[in-house]
Every structure is written in C-alpha cells, then in structure tokens.
Amino acid sequence: MKFAVIVFPGSNCDRDMYHAVKEVLKEEADLVWYQSANLEDYEAILLPGGFSYGDYLRSGAVAATSEIMQQIKAHASKGKPVLGVCNGFQILLEAGLLPGAMQRNKNLAFMCHQEPLVVENNETLFTSLYEQGEVVQFPIAHGEGNYFCDEETLEKLKANKQIVFTYRNNPNGSVADIAGIRNEEGNVLGMMPHPERAVEALLGSADGVKLFQSVVKNWRESYVANT
Numbered sequence: 001m002k003f004a005v006i007v008f009p010g011s012n013c014d015r016d017m018y019h020a021v022k023e024v025l026k027e028e029a030d031l032v033w034y035q036s037a038n039l040e041d042y043e044a045i046l047l048p049g050g051f052s053y054g055d056y057l058r059s060g061a062v063a064a065t066s067e068i069m070q071q072i073k074a075h076a077s078k079g080k081p082v083l084g085v086c087n088g089f090q091i092l093l094e095a096g097l098l099p100g101a102m103q104r105n106k107n108l109a110f111m112c113h114q115e116p117l118v119v120e121n122n123e124t125l126f127t128s129l130y131e132q133g134e135v136v137q138f139p140i141a142h143g144e145g146n147y148f149c150d151e152e153t154l155e156k157l158k159a160n161k162q163i164v165f166t167y168r169n170n171p172n173g174s175v176a177d178i179a180g181i182r183n184e185e186g187n188v189l190g191m192m193p194h195p196e197r198a199v200e201a202l203l204g205s206a207d208g209v210k211l212f213q214s215v216v217k218n219w220r221e222s223y224v225a226n227t
C-alpha cells in the first residue's frame with residue numbers, strides 16, 4: 001500500500017508519519033512536498049501535524065487554500081483514505097472536507113502530553129482493529145484543538161456515528177469531548193491526537209499502530225475483493 005505524507009511549509013510531524021508507515025508498518029511511503037505532487041498513484045493521503053504557514057490567520061487556514069487540496073479533494077471523492085492529524089485535521093476543517101472548526105484551547109495554552117482517548121466507533125476503515133469503547137493513549141500537542149460545531153452539526157455527527165475518538169478527560173474544551181471525526185462517507189478522518197507518535201512502546205504508547213494497520217487491512221480487503 002502506498003502512502004503520501006504531504007509536507008507544507010511549517011509541517012513538523014511529517015517524519016513521524018513517514019517513520020510510522022515505512023519503519024513500523026513496513027509499507028510504502030513518500031514525503032510529498034505540497035507544490036510538486038501528483039497524488040494519483042497513492043492509495044492513502046496523510047496530512048501531518050505541525051505549524052503550516054506558521055499558523056497565521058488560523059491553524060491550517062492558509063494550507064487549506066493550496067493547489068494540492070484540489071487533488072486531495074479528488075482523492076477523497078473517490079472514497080480513498082485521507083487522514084489528517086492535528087494541523088492536518090485543522091487543514092481538513094478549513095478546506096471543508098470535515099465539518100466544524102477549531103478554537104484556541106480553553107486554557108489558551110499550548111498543551112503537549114499523553115491523553116487517554118475512547119474509541120467511539122470501531123466500524124471505520126481507520127479503527128476496525130480496535131475494540132468498541134477501547135481506551136487508547138495518544139499524545140496531544142496543540143494550541144488550537146478546541147473542536148467546535150453547532151448543535152445541528154453535532155446531532156448529525158452523532159446520528160451518523162461520525163465521532164470516532166473522544167477525550168476521556170477533555171483537556172481543551174472540545175464540544176462533546178470530540179477528539180476525532182470522520183466524514184459521512186467514512187474515508188476521511190481528522191483527529192487532534194497523534195497516532196503516529198504512539199507506534200513504539202519506547203515512546204510511551206504503541207496504541208497508534210492499530211490505526212495504520214486498520215487502514216492497510218481495509219485496503220487489502222477491498223483491493224483483493226476488486227481484483
């Protein structure tokens with residue numbers, strides 16, 4: 001399976017994402033500079049964390065206007081997997097690929113620590129190897145992780161089971177403790193916690209491996225089914 005890790009000016013978790021896929025999962029991965037990309041040959045697109053364009057205006061707001069987003073939207077419209085982590089999630093929100101928006105953390109401080117999360121939906125291509133309700137430990141590292149959406153959107157997210165991860169001890173004020181959501185079609189996931197930084201016990205948690213393995217499992221099953 002071939003993953004594209006998109007690199008924007010200011011991305012800083014691209015190498016963690018690359019390491020998780022290439023060195024831990026032993027799958028194909030490329031670091032793809034945002035200006036020089038043809039994404040057609042990739043099965044999955046990963047938008048890493050960081051401070052794209054220095055978080056000017058709002059985190060992810062400028063990167064969301066990049067030309068490459070047209071290719072990412074086309075990739076998503078074909079039902080292919082797109083994972084946005086932290087700044088990547090903010091870019092997906094700003095680009096309209098996921099509903100809602102990010103506000104400053106309620107304590108107005110940058111937070112960087114391990115956080116317990118609850119797997120709210122294990123029926124997605126990103127979470128099929130987790131148990132429903134499983135508690136996992138992923139690190140968070142953000143200043144604008146306070147997810148917001150209006151009441152109508154929240155009801156839709158709940159009804160469609162689009163809430164994939166919640167915080168067990170909400171650190172930033174996110175509505176309904178939301179830590180990660182998927183799109184209605186189920187192939188785009190955005191989350192603030194960093195699964196790519198939880199792929200080796202030495203780093204404090206290996207709970208993130210199953211997320212990437214779930215993506216590969218889904219691809220293998222659908223690829224084999226379609227050949």
Ligand SMILES: NC(=O)CC[C@H](N)C(=O)O
Nearest residue numbers: 049050086087142143144
């Ligand atoms: N680790 C990250 O991706 C940080 C995202 C963004 N720069 C924020 O501080 O909220």
